[in-house]
Amino acid sequence: xxLLIKGGLxxxxxxxxxxxxxxxxxxxxxxxxxxxxxxxxxxxxxxxAPGLVVAPGLVDMHVHLREPGEEYKETICTGTRAxxxxxxxxxxxxxxxxxxxxxxxxxxxxxxxxKTAGNARVYPVGxxxxxxxxxxxxxxxxxxxxxxxxxxxxxxxxxxxxxxRRALEYARTFDLPxxxxxxxxxxxxxxxxxxxxxxxxxxxKGIPAAAEEVMVYRDLTLASLTGAxxxxxxxxxxxxxxxxxxxxAMGLPVTAETAPHYFSLxxxxxxxxxxxxxxxxxxxxxxxxxxxxxGLRDGTLDAIACDHAPHSSLEKEVEFAAAAxxxxxxxxxxxxxxxxxxxxxxxxxxxxxxxxxxxxxxxGVAGGTLAVGAPADIxxxxxxxxxxxxxxxxxxxxxxxxxxxxxxxxKAVMTIVGGRVVxxxx
Amino acid sequence: xxxxxxxxxxxxxxxxEEIQVIxxxxxxxxxxxxxxxxxxxxxxxKTVVTMFYEPSTRTRMSFEIAAKRLxxxxxxxxxxxxxxxxxETLADTAHNLEAMAPDVLIIxxxxxxxxxxxxxxxxxxxxxxxxxxxxxxxxxxLDLLTVKEAxxxxxxxxxxxxxxxxxxxxxRSDIHAFTKMGSQVTxxxxxxxxxxxxxxxxxxxxxxxxxxVRGADVIMMLRLQLERMGQxxxxxxxxxxxxxxxxxxxxxLAKDDVIIMHPGPLNRGVEISPEVADGPHSLILEQVxxxxxxxxxxxxxxxGGEKG
Ligand SMILES: [Zn+2]
Ligand SMILES: [Zn+2]
Numbered sequence: 001x002x003l004l005i006k007g008g009l010x011x012x013x014x015x016x017x018x019x020x021x022x023x024x025x026x027x028x029x030x031x032x033x034x035x036x037x038x039x040x041x042x043x044x045x046x047x048x049a050p051g052l053v054v055a056p057g058l059v060d061m062h063v064h065l066r067e068p069g070e071e072y073k074e075t076i077c078t079g080t081r082a083x084x085x086x087x088x089x090x091x092x093x094x095x096x097x098x099x100x101x102x103x104x105x106x107x108x109x110x111x112x113x114x115k116t117a118g119n120a121r122v123y124p125v126g127x128x129x130x131x132x133x134x135x136x137x138x139x140x141x142x143x144x145x146x147x148x149x150x151x152x153x154x155x156x157x158x159x160x161x162x163x164x165r166r167a168l169e170y171a172r173t174f175d176l177p178x179x180x181x182x183x184x185x186x187x188x189x190x191x192x193x194x195x196x197x198x199x200x201x202x203x204x205k206g207i208p209a210a211a212e213e214v215m216v217y218r219d220l221t222l223a224s225l226t227g228a229x230x231x232x233x234x235x236x237x238x239x240x241x242x243x244x245x246x247x248x249a250m251g252l253p254v255t256a257e258t259a260p261h262y263f264s265l266x267x268x269x270x271x272x273x274x275x276x277x278x279x280x281x282x283x284x285x286x287x288x289x290x291x292x293x294x295g296l297r298d299g300t301l302d303a304i305a306c307d308h309a310p311h312s313s314l315e316k317e318v319e320f321a322a323a324a325x326x327x328x329x330x331x332x333x334x335x336x337x338x339x340x341x342x343x344x345x346x347x348x349x350x351x352x353x354x355x356x357x358x359x360x361x362x363x364g365v366a367g368g369t370l371a372v373g374a375p376a377d378i379x380x381x382x383x384x385x386x387x388x389x390x391x392x393x394x395x396x397x398x399x400x401x402x403x404x405x406x407x408x409x410x411k412a413v414m415t416i417v418g419g420r421v422v423x424x425x426x
Numbered sequence: 427x428x429x430x431x432x433x434x435x436x437x438x439x440x441x442x443e444e445i446q447v448i449x450x451x452x453x454x455x456x457x458x459x460x461x462x463x464x465x466x467x468x469x470x471x472k473t474v475v476t477m478f479y480e481p482s483t484r485t486r487m488s489f490e491i492a493a494k495r496l497x498x499x500x501x502x503x504x505x506x507x508x509x510x511x512x513x514e515t516l517a518d519t520a521h522n523l524e525a526m527a528p529d530v531l532i533i534x535x536x537x538x539x540x541x542x543x544x545x546x547x548x549x550x551x552x553x554x555x556x557x558x559x560x561x562x563x564x565x566x567x568l569d570l571l572t573v574k575e576a577x578x579x580x581x582x583x584x585x586x587x588x589x590x591x592x593x594x595x596x597x598r599s600d601i602h603a604f605t606k607m608g609s610q611v612t613x614x615x616x617x618x619x620x621x622x623x624x625x626x627x628x629x630x631x632x633x634x635x636x637x638x639v640r641g642a643d644v645i646m647m648l649r650l651q652l653e654r655m656g657q658x659x660x661x662x663x664x665x666x667x668x669x670x671x672x673x674x675x676x677x678x679l680a681k682d683d684v685i686i687m688h689p690g691p692l693n694r695g696v697e698i699s700p701e702v703a704d705g706p707h708s709l710i711l712e713q714v715x716x717x718x719x720x721x722x723x724x725x726x727x728x729x730g731g732e733k734g
Contacts (some may be wrong), residue, residue, distance in 0.1 A: 197623045201438065203538035203560025203595060206621070273539035319516055319537035321558065 002026040004039055008049030008380065012056055013353035015019055023054055023371035025376040028221045028419035033372060038260060049380060052413065055352045057089025057238070057377030060256060060330065061359035062154070062179070062233055062305035065091070067113060068099025070107065074310035075395045076110065080119035082308070082330040082396035084423040086287035087412025089377035090121035090360070090367055091308075091330070095132065096155035102127035102138040104146035111147050114142070119422055120415075121377070123149040125179060128167045132156040135163070137170055149363045154233060159185055161218060168228035174237040175256070177255075177362060181279065182215035182240070192321050194282040204320060207282050208261040209237040216240045219249045221397055223254055229364055232256040234307050236281035238291030245300040255362045256295075257303035260336035263292045269402055273320040276402040279309070280325035293345050302358040305334040306349075310398030328401050331394055335408030336417050338383060342409055380414035387411055429727040433545040434554040436561035436684060437602040437707035445606060449571050452716070458495055469498035472729050475528040477503045477519070478555070479535045484690060485555055485565075488530050492721035496730075501528070516540060520547045529729045533557075547648055551728040552681070565689055566599035567720040570607060572713050573644055576685050584681075586638040587629075588670060589648030589697055590619040590659070596689045597648060601627045614638035615648075615670060618659040619660030635670050641679040647672050647688045647698045663696055663697075673699045677707060685709050 003025040010021040011031065022039050024032040032039060065079040074082075083091050093110055095101035099109065106122045114122035124234075126143035128151050130136045140151060143342075151171050157180075158164045164180075171178045190209040195200050195206020216232055220243065225228035235241060235258045244256050261279060266286055269277035277283055295301040309326025315321055337355060339348040346354075356379075360368025367377045389397040389406045415423040429444045431507045458466055474493040478486050480548045486502065505519075516535075520543075523531060530551040533541050545552040556562040560627070591597045591613050596690045604611050605628040612630040613620065614637065624631045632638055637697055641647055650666060657667030660666050677684060686698075694700045703710060 150645050197626045200598075200621050200623050200627065203598060204556050205559070273542055317517055319535070319540045321537040321539075322524065 002044045004044045005047045005049050005054055007036060008052045008054035010370060011053045011349055011352050012370040013349050013357040019348055022281040024226045025419045028376055030370055030376050048153040053377045053381040053383055055381055056368050057379050058087045058355045059090045059359040059367055060088045060305050061092040061303055061363055063091045063093060063308040064308055068109060075314050077117040078395060078397045080117050083120040084415040085395045086331040086378050087118050087289040087334045087415055088330060089415060089417045092123045092125050092363060093264060094152060094154045095125050095127040100127045100132045102130050106141055106312060107146040107148050107283055109301055120417060123363060125150045125152045126183045128158055134157045134158050134160055137167060140174045140176060144176055149365055150177045152178050154181040156275045157183045165222050168222055168226040172228040175186050177231050179231045179233050180219045181233050182212050182219060184211045184316050187211035188287050193270050194284050195269045196267050196285055198270055209239055211283050212237050213239040216243050220254060222251060222253055230254045236262045236287060236397055238288045239302055241291045241295035255302045257388055258292050258301045258304040259307045260304060260333050264336050274325035275316045275320055276327055276400050278323050278325055279327050296346060296354060304328055304337055304354040310396055311400045316400050328396050328398050332389055332403045335411055338410035353382050376416055376419040378416040382411045382413045385411050434563055435541050435545060435554045437563045437566050437599045442606045448567055448723050452571050452719040456719040456723040457731055465496050465497055467497045468726060468730055472498040472529040474498045474530050475501045475503060476532045477505055479505050482534060488717040489721050492718050493725055494723055496725060503674060504684055516543055552723060553581050555565040559593055560595050561599045562595040563599050564721055564724060565596050566603035568713055569600055569687060571716045572709050576709060583609040583643040584641055585609045585638045585644040586642040586715050587633055587646045588614045588638055590650055591615050591620045592621045594648050600646060601629050612638045616660060636679060639676050640679045642684055645686050646683060646722040650697045651692055660716055667696050671697050671704050674701050676723060687713055
C-alpha cells in the first residue's frame with residue numbers, strides 16, 4: 001500500500017528543507033518528494049495535508065517505559081501508545097527497569113515487546129554497570145549486538161569517577177554513546193526540590209544547581225580524557241548550559257538534551273506541595289529557564305527529550321518528601337516545544353531538529369530525515385490546533401503530569417512508523 | 427477582623443490582622459488558667475484528635491491541656507513508627523480518621539507539607555503542630571504573645587534568632603510572624619545552618635552572634651540538634667557553644683530590657699548558658715504558659731462556632 005501525503009509543508013532539518021512538497025511512501029520507505037501536484041493519486045491512500053507540517057518522525061531519546069518490572073506504572077505497549085499519540089515514532093528506553101537492562105536478554109525482551117505492541121520503535125539503552133550498582137561494567141558488546149543503542153546510568157548515577165572513565169573507554173570500544181545523568185549524590189542527598197527560595201518557604205530539603213554542574217564538569221573532563229561520545233541527559237541549569245557551551249567550543253564530541261519541563265516550569269510549580277512537579281533534576285529558576293531556551297536556540301542543547309517517568313498514585317499521592325521523582329511527558333512534549341516556536345524563541349526547523357534529527361543522529365539510528373530511501377517515519381503536525389491537556393485522555397497508564405489543564409497550541413495529527421499509520425486524530 | 431479558616435497550617439498564610447485577633451483572644455483565655463476551676467464549656471461535645479508522628483511530649487500536652495480547658499474531648503493517636511513502616515500511608519490514616527468524625531486534627535509530622543496533604547483531604551480542621559522543616563505556627567503565636575506581653579508592642583522591635591536556622595521550623599514561623607507584626611528580624615548561625623535566600627523572607631542574615639544581639643529587644647535561641655555534628659554542619663559542641671552559645675556577656679550588647687526566649691527543650695551549656703536560661707531576662711517558662719493560651723485561642727477559632 002502506498003501513501004501520498006499531499007499539500008503539506010515539508011520540514012526536514014537533515015537537509016535544511018522547509019518547502020511545500022508532496023511525499024510518497026512505498027513499502028515502508030520514502031520513495032519520492034516532488035513539488036505539489038506532480039505525483040498522481042491513482043491507487044494510493046492520499047493524505048490531504050494543506051496547512052499541516054510534514055516532519056520526520058519525532059524521536060524521544062529519553063523515556064522510562066517501566067517494563068519489565070513495573071507494569072502497573074506503564075508497559076512498553078502503553079508507553080509507545082503515548083509516544084505515537086504525542087507524535088513520536090521512536091523512543092529510547094532507559095535501563096532502570098526491574099531487572100535493570102544490563103544484559104542482552106533484557107534488551108531482546110524489550111525489543112520483542114515493542115514489536116508486539118506495534119506502535120513506536122523502541123531503542124533500548126543498556127546500563128553502564130551491572131545492576132546499575134556502579135561497581136562492574138556490564139557487557140557492552142553483547143548489549144550492542146542485541147540492539148542497545150547507548151549506555152546510561154540514568155536513575156542511578158555513577159559516583160565513582162574511575163568507573164565512569166572506564167565506562168567511557170569501554171563504550172568507545174563498541175562505538176556506543178554514554179548518556180550521563182549528572183548528579184552528585186552527596187550534594188543532592190535527601191533533597192526533594194531545587195534549593196532556592198521556594199524550598200526555603202516550603203521547608204523542603206534542596207538540591208542545589210551545583211549537584212548537577214559538578215558532575216557535568218566531571219563527565220566532560222572524562223570525555224576529553226577518553227575521547228568517548230558523551231551525551232548529557234536532562235540539562236536543567238544555566239550553569240550546565242554554560243559549561244557545555246564551553247566544552248563544545250573546545251571541540252569535545254559532546255551532545256546534550258533538555259526536557260520540556262525545564263523550559264516550561266520553574267520551582268514555583270512545587271508550591272502547594274504539588275508532587276507532580278517533583279522531578280529529578282528538579283525544576284529550577286526563571287534564570288535557568290532563560291538559559292535553557294538560549295541553549296536550545298544557539299545549539300548548545302541538541303535535543304529535547306521528555307524523560308517520561310510514569311508513576312502511579314501509590315508513588316505520587318503521598319507527602320512530598322516521600323513522593324517519587326518524575327513526570328510523564330510524551331503526550332505534551334511537542335505542544336510545549338511548539339510554544340517556543342509560537343513565541344518566536346525557536347524556529348520551526350530548530351524545534352523539529354531538537355525533537356527528531358538530532359536525537360536520531362546522537363543515537364546513530366535511522367530516522368530524523370525525510371530523504372528519499374529513508375524509512376517512512378513521519379509526523380504530521382497541525383501547528384495551530386489549540387487543545388487542552390487532559391490527563392484522563394492520556395494513552396499512558398499514568399497521570400503524573402504537571403501540565404494537566406494547560407492549553408497548548410499545536411499537536412501531532414498523524415504518526416507514521418515504517419509507512420504504517422499508527423496513530424491519527426479522529 | 428475575624429479568624430475564619432478551616433485549618434491553621436502556617437504563619438506565612440496569615441494576615442497580620444488574623445494574627446492580632448488570635449493574640450487578643452489568647453490573652454483573654456489566659457485568665458481561665460488562673461481560676462481554681464480551670465475549665466469553660468466552650469467546646470463541649472467537640473472532639474480534638476492529636477496525631478504525633480514525631481515524639482514531642484510538651485507540644486502534645488500543651489494542646490491537650492488547651493482542649494480540656496475548653497471542655498473538648500481529646501483523643502491521642504500514638505502513631506508508632508512501626509505502623510508507618512508497615513505501609514500505612516498518610517492517605518489511609520486520613521480515611522480512618524474521617525470515619526471517627528473528629529472536629530479538629532492536630533498533627534506533627536516529619537514531612538514538610540503533611541498537614542497540608544491532610545487538610546486537602548479531610549472535612550475537619552487541621553492544625554499544624556510542626557511539619558518537617560516547614561512551620562510550627564502555634565509556637566510562633568506563643569512567641570508573639572510572650573513578646574507582646576513583655577514589651578507592650580510588636581512593632582519596631584529588633585528580634586535576633588540564633589542557631590540552626592536551616593533545620594528549624596520554629597525559625598521559619600518566627601521570621602514570618604515577627605516580620606508580619608512589624609519587628610525586624612536578624613538571624614545568625616554558622617553558614618552551614620543558614621539556608622540560602624533567607625533574606626527573601628525579610629530577615630537580615632549574619633554569621634556573627636555578636637552582630638545579631640547588638641541592640642536586640644528579643645533574643646531567641648534555637649535548640650541545637652546534637653546529631654548535626656555527624657552530618658558535617660559543625661565541628662564540635664565546644665566550638666559551637668563558644669561562638670554561637672548565648673552567655674551573660676552577650677546581654678550587655680543587647681538592650682537593657684532584652685528578653686531571652688527558647689522554644690525548648692534546652693541544651694544547657696550548648697546554645698544557652700544556665701546563667702542566661704535561668705536569669706532575670708529569661709521568659710522561657712512564660713512561653714510554656716502562653717502556649718496553652720494561644721492553643722486555646724486557635725481551637726476556639728477553628729471549632730468554637732459563634733462567639734458567645
Ligand atoms: Zn535521569
Ligand atoms: Zn530519566
